[in-house]
Amino acid sequence: MSKDVKIDIQHITRVEGHGNIKIDVQSGELKECKLEIVEAPRFFEAMLKNRHYDESALITSRICGICSVGHVLGSLTASEDAFGIKISEQEKNLRCLMNIGEHYESHVLHIYFLAVPDFAGAKSVLPLVNTHKDVVVRALKLKKLGHEIGNMIGGRLIHPTAMRVKAMTKIPTPEILHDIIHRLEEAKTELKKDIGILKTFIIPNFERETEYISLYKYGEYAFLEGNIYSSDIGETSYKNYLDITNEYLVDHSTAKRAKHNRKSYMVGALARFNNNHQWLSEDAKTIAADLGLKAPCYNPYMITIAQFVELFHLADEGIKAAQSLLDNGVELENRKFTIKPGRGIGAVEVPRGILFHDYVYNDQGYIQKANCIIPTGQNLQNIEDDFRALVPTILDKSKEDISLMLEMLVRAYDPCISCSAHILNVEFE
Amino acid sequence: MSKPKVAFFDFASCEGCQLCVLDLHPEQLLDLLNVIDIVEFREAISEKADTFDIAIIEGSITRESDIPRLQKIRDKAKILIALGACAHIGGINALKNFQTKDEYQEAVYPTAPQKYETSHARAISEVVQVDAFIPGCPIDTNEFIKVVKNLVLGKKPGLPDYPVCMECKKNENVCVYELGMQCLGPVIRAGCDARCPSNGGYCFGCRGLITEPNLHSQKDIIQKYNLTYEKMMDKFKLFLERNKEVFPK
Numbered sequence: 001m002s003k004d005v006k007i008d009i010q011h012i013t014r015v016e017g018h019g020n021i022k023i024d025v026q027s028g029e030l031k032e033c034k035l036e037i038v039e040a041p042r043f044f045e046a047m048l049k050n051r052h053y054d055e056s057a058l059i060t061s062r063i064c065g066i067c068s069v070g071h072v073l074g075s076l077t078a079s080e081d082a083f084g085i086k087i088s089e090q091e092k093n094l095r096c097l098m099n100i101g102e103h104y105e106s107h108v109l110h111i112y113f114l115a116v117p118d119f120a121g122a123k124s125v126l127p128l129v130n131t132h133k134d135v136v137v138r139a140l141k142l143k144k145l146g147h148e149i150g151n152m153i154g155g156r157l158i159h160p161t162a163m164r165v166k167a168m169t170k171i172p173t174p175e176i177l178h179d180i181i182h183r184l185e186e187a188k189t190e191l192k193k194d195i196g197i198l199k200t201f202i203i204p205n206f207e208r209e210t211e212y213i214s215l216y217k218y219g220e221y222a223f224l225e226g227n228i229y230s231s232d233i234g235e236t237s238y239k240n241y242l243d244i245t246n247e248y249l250v251d252h253s254t255a256k257r258a259k260h261n262r263k264s265y266m267v268g269a270l271a272r273f274n275n276n277h278q279w280l281s282e283d284a285k286t287i288a289a290d291l292g293l294k295a296p297c298y299n300p301y302m303i304t305i306a307q308f309v310e311l312f313h314l315a316d317e318g319i320k321a322a323q324s325l326l327d328n329g330v331e332l333e334n335r336k337f338t339i340k341p342g343r344g345i346g347a348v349e350v351p352r353g354i355l356f357h358d359y360v361y362n363d364q365g366y367i368q369k370a371n372c373i374i375p376t377g378q379n380l381q382n383i384e385d386d387f388r389a390l391v392p393t394i395l396d397k398s399k400e401d402i403s404l405m406l407e408m409l410v411r412a413y414d415p416c417i418s419c420s421a422h423i424l425n426v427e428f429e
Numbered sequence: 430m431s432k433p434k435v436a437f438f439d440f441a442s443c444e445g446c447q448l449c450v451l452d453l454h455p456e457q458l459l460d461l462l463n464v465i466d467i468v469e470f471r472e473a474i475s476e477k478a479d480t481f482d483i484a485i486i487e488g489s490i491t492r493e494s495d496i497p498r499l500q501k502i503r504d505k506a507k508i509l510i511a512l513g514a515c516a517h518i519g520g521i522n523a524l525k526n527f528q529t530k531d532e533y534q535e536a537v538y539p540t541a542p543q544k545y546e547t548s549h550a551r552a553i554s555e556v557v558q559v560d561a562f563i564p565g566c567p568i569d570t571n572e573f574i575k576v577v578k579n580l581v582l583g584k585k586p587g588l589p590d591y592p593v594c595m596e597c598k599k600n601e602n603v604c605v606y607e608l609g610m611q612c613l614g615p616v617i618r619a620g621c622d623a624r625c626p627s628n629g630g631y632c633f634g635c636r637g638l639i640t641e642p643n644l645h646s647q648k649d650i651i652q653k654y655n656l657t658y659e660k661m662m663d664k665f666k667l668f669l670e671r672n673k674e675v676f677p678k
Binding site: 011039040041042043045046047049055058059062063064065066068105109113114117123124125126129136137140141143144147154155156158159161162164168169170249251 | 444473
């Protein structure tokens, strides 16, 4: 086909942050294909220089409103790795609940508010208030549940106030824990009501096999600790994360990109699902099968479905964590420890994929060097490579339809552009 | 009376304050949509608007090239609201201003420091006239509703102008200084229900100074608790670099 298509979408909507799509096809040949990141860089790693360990999570949580708990978890884990602190089972369970709060907020926002309108032929969730009020109200309540778990456990979900190195400064009452268990059970019942609607969506039939990278801990669908797993080469110690991420700059993006075994790799819900699906909860496995999600899945449009499946698994994990806290009792922990100079690395799974924080502390506990590598930065090249594979196969469609499919593809990755451009990788000194 | 058209815009920020707006209770959100029309909100809707009555802006200005966009928004808006600490007081973005541009550019892009445009971070009010602000990092959702409703009704925003200490006392907290921590609560605007000190933390000033802060009494406090002036000023750096009363330069 010898067709000319020029697409220039400025500030893609219904994503977090500022990005543009640029496609230029001349006589059927793809000349230009770019996902531009035009978000203003914020220089977070430079800001961290000479800040105290008690402020590193406070500062880095501000990289992103939607992943703030994730940055706190990555930051605390890095500091604890540097100081040689082992956190208690209680603290692990409380962090697990915070992580669930964030995933509920983030996945529900993405699935219902950002992705679903495309499938329902709407420009946003607002017109759906009239046509699908029950679904919209349910979505708002599920999102709110994430926020409320964050409030009850961490003081707040967006930029939590009670999460600190070694232990929380606040503990939940048994009533709160019972309430969380009850509401997570209710959330699963509510989510099941939308399976029918999800099944009616026509998900574009596009596959491109790539390298899938996630956190990995044998026997767990890992979120908070573990090594790194690549579908190409297997397990790597979290300490060697730089061997995986290999960051580089391109002209059309203020966010750094990453590549490992191939030209690009994918992180996020679908990468987690492909690498760790055998350890999902039974209920989550049933939902996945029901929705036609089977590992390995090479269709990036299915990321949204993988997120939906994760909500069931996370509810089950949250119920387990809260029950364990109830069974063993909760008490405020001693937060004292000895500062040790040196380097620490935190690797955690946040809604959009694997996140790394890497700090070097001096003997007073002040940061000398910092590096944070963000999931969206790791996905950018993979999205562009998807464009390159997809565009030639859909040239028979109208320009509007091609644009919509590309926007839907970007949205499927649920990119957090603020995060990716809040630029990282510092080598100060 | 037709509902005022409201548009949301953002500059350098984490977009957490706009997320807080999406986080309103379903009843609150639907109720709010009865009094305003949201005509642009890139994070949540695909429509873009040519005209609007109220512009709500999140984020700081960190690039000269962003100024014309802000100016255009100002020209079109009858009321312009700064949303959250980044827009209101520069917030965490301005922490980099304590370093030179060369220092922070080289720190983050060592192989190509000049590659991407940047300049010192500023509050929105340093570039255009701001009619009202909603403070905090992030904002408080109830305060957001209150301010927007008041402005739509032609009233003043109705923000408290007394220090966080008042709310901390009301919550019957043990004073953070008694626990051996630095706290900026005595000079920072209340309205957050002293959320950080009430959850085991300390106030680091995200809501900005009250109108007549008693900075001298802050000095008395650090003397009483045997803390250093340098350490206290270091805490002010986190969110208040743009404040001339704190950092006159």
